[in-house]
Amino acid sequence: MSEPLVFHYDIDGEDFISAGQASIQIKKNLRRIGLSPEIIRRVSIAMYDGEINMVIHAKGGTADVMLYEDRIEIILADKGPGIENIEQAMQEGYSTASDTVRSLGFGAGMGLPNMKRYSDKMTIDTTVGVGTTVTLVINLI
């Protein structure tokens, strides 16, 4: 199999207002490649929620989107506080976000559940005090 096409983004954690720029960019890139609107939407929503999460909880991180022939993999890595209780974090409505974040329309406890909803496979590798890496796979066939 040929090497995947890789898009790398650094997610700036300082500014919530600019969060989502990488997701807009990936959406444009995938459109240019000519993937189906449904796939593009799933990838960009999942990544947007991931991006918002990294800005809210981890002061930013990196996002790598790898386009294989049969799937798209999104690897979201941060050096944030880690997730203490993954089961709790996966519950819709559970959130540890600040009131500031909530006043901006996020922090409703839908981030990880949405990422799972829009991907075919999600794995979370997290260590408290070290960071979190979320890997999302979206099948193309």
Place this chain on the structure above:
Amino acid sequence: MKIKDLKELLDAEVLCCEENLGRHLYSACGCDLMSDVLAYVKDQGALLTGLVNPQVVRTAVMMDLVCIVFVRSKVPTEDIVELARDNGIVVLTTGKRLYEACGILYSNGLGVKATKE
């Protein structure tokens, strides 16, 4: 329903992408919580909200929404409008409240049936 019908029904002012007023709408959601908007994908929809920040536009872009209506006479800043313009999303502002605006659109048939016109 077309976006221009929505504009008339809500007595709304167009802030950008007037050239797209002829696009069809098949659904709408009224929400200030962008996380919730992201949880429910609808094709060619409108987002009605009282929340004003760039994340509203980014959420609309991710969801392939075609129209954003700011309610309660809220007017977004130029950078927010510019972001919407870049993405071809029609931005409107109406003096109506969220509940009333949604009610008017629903009673005129928007989103009542899941099938396309």
